[in-house]
C-alpha cells in the first residue's frame with residue numbers, strides 16, 4: 328500500500344525551482360532513502376510534506392488523503408512526524424518535557440496526561456535516553472539531541488517518519504547506533520523516509536532510494552540499481568560527499 | 573535528605589501564603605487610607621505584570637499592548653459605569669479587552685520579534701488617537717467623568733482580580749499549555765511540527781492575559797474620577813509590566829510578582845519624595861539591574877543561595 332504519494336510537486340523560491348514537478352511514493356513498511364548533492368532540494372521536499380512550506384503546484388497524499396494544504400500540526404496529528412537537519416529541540420525544557428509535548432499534542436486522538444507520560448517515557452527508553460530525562464535538552468551531546476528529536480517524533484505515534492540527515496556530524500560508533508535505531512523504528516511498523524548525505528550508511532538499510540538533483544528526480548530504485556545507474560554516477564557519485572565517506 | 577526539606581517547605585509556604593492573605597484581606601479595617609490606596613496601586617502593578625508574563629514570559633513575544641487592554645477596560649468602565657452595577661462593569665471591561673486581544677492576536681501573532689512589539693505598541697497609539705478623534709469630532713467632548721467608588725471597595729475588587737490573575741497564571745504555567753507556550757518560545761517551528769496548534773494557542777493565551785489588564789483598568793477608572801484618551805491609553809502602562817518582569821526575573825513564576833511589588837513601591841516612594849527626578853532615578857535603577865542582574869532579582873537570589881549551599885558542602 329502506498330502510504331505517501333506526491334504528484335507534480337513543485338516549489339519555487341523566487342525564480343529558483345527548488346523542487347520541480349517531482350512525483351514519488353513511499354510504500355507502507357519501507358525505508359526509503361532520499362539522496363542528492365547539497366542544494367538538490369531534499370530538505371525542501373520534507374518541508375513540503377510536513378507543511379512547513381506551501382507548494383506552488385502538485386499534490387501530496389498520505390494514506391490516500393490529500394495532506395498538502397494542511398497546517399504543520401495537522402500533518403503531524405495525521406501521522407507524519409519529522410526531524411530536522413539542524414536539530415530543533417527545546418533547549419531549556421528537560422528531555423522528558425520535549426518528548427511529552429509530542430505525546431500530549433501530536434497524536435491523532437489525544438491522550439490523557441497519564442498515558443502521554445507513559446508514552447513519552449517509552450519513547451525515551453526506546454532511543455536510550457531515559458536516564459537523562461531530567462537534563463535540559465541543550466546539555467545533551469549532538470548525537471543525543473538527534474536521538475531526542477527522534478523520540479519526540481515517535482511520541483506523536485506516527486505511521487511515517489521523515490528523518491533529515493540523522494548521522495551528519497556523528498562519529499562512526501554513533502553512526503552505527505543511529506542506523507540501528509532506524510531499523511528498530513521500522514521494525515515497530517513505522518515507515519521511514521530518510522535524507523542522507525553519506526551514501527555508504529544509507530545503502531545498507533534502505534529498501535529503495537530516490538535521487539534528487541537540481542530539484543528534479545533523476546533516478547529511483549534499489550540501492551544496487553542506484554549504484555549501477557549511469558546518471559547517478561555522473562551527477563552524484565562523483566560528488567565530494569561520496570568520495571569522502 | 574533533600575526530600576524532607578522539600579516536604580517540610582510546602583506547608584511552610586502555604587502557611588505564609590495564608591497569613592499574607594489574612595493580612596491583606598483585612599487591611600481596610602485596620603490600615604490607613606493611604607496604605608489602602610498604596611496597596612491597591614501595588615496590586616494593579618502586579619496584575620498588569622503577571623498578566624503580561626502569562627503570555628510574553630514563556631513565548632518571548634514582547635507585547636507592548638498592555639496599555640491598550642488596560643485603557644479599554646478604563647473606557648468601558650467610564651461608559652458603562654453609570655448604568656450598570658460594578659461587577660458587570662468589571663466583567664465587561666475584561667471581556668472587551670479579551671475580544672480586542674483575540675482580534676489583534678489573530679492578526680499580528682504571525683509577526684515575530686521587534687515587529688510584533690512595534691505593532692502592539694502601535695495599537696495603543698491607534699486606539700488613543702481614534703478615541704481622541706471621536707471625542708473631538710463626534711461627541712464634541714473631552715474625556716469623561718467616572719462614578720467614584722469608595723477606596724475599600726476598589727481595594728477588594730483589585731484584590732479579587734489579583735487573586736484570579738495569579739491563580740490563572742499558576743495553572744496555565746503548570747498545565748500542558750504552559751509547556752507548549754514554553755516550547756513556542758524555544759522553537760516555534762518545532763512546536764508546530766510536534767502537533768501544537770501554535771496560532772490558536774498563542775491567540776487564546778494572549779486574549780486570556782488581556783482579560784486581567786482589562787478588569788484592572790475597569791476598576792482603576794473609578795479611582796481617577798476623570799479620564800481622557802491620554803490618561804487611559806498611557807504608553808507607560810505598556811512599558812511598566814515589561815520592566816517590572818525583567819526587574820524581578822522572568823525565569824521564575826514568582827519573579828514578576830516580586831519585581832512588581834518592589835517596583836511599584838519604589839515608584840510611589842520616588843514620586844512623593846522626588847517628584848521631578850523620579851523618572852530619572854527609576855531609569856538608572858533599571859539600567860543597573862538589566863546590566864548587572866540579567867536574571868533579575870530572583871536570579872540574584874538563586875545565585876546567592878547556590879553559593880551558600882556550595883559553601884556549606886565545602887565545609888562538611
Ligand SMILES: Nc1ncnc2c1ncn2[C@@H]1O[C@H](COP(=O)(O)OP(=O)(O)O)[C@@H](O)[C@H]1O
Pocket residue numbers: 340345363364365366367368369370371372
Ligand atoms: N526558505 C528558503 N528560501 C529560499 N531559498 C531556499 C529556502 N530553502 C531552501 N532554499 C534553496 O533551495 C535549494 C534547495 O535547498 P535544500 O532543500 O535545503 O537542499 P538540500 O536539503 O538537498 O541540501 C537551495 O538552493 C536552497 O538555497
Ligand SMILES: [Mg+2]
Pocket residue numbers: 369370371412
Ligand atoms: Mg538538506
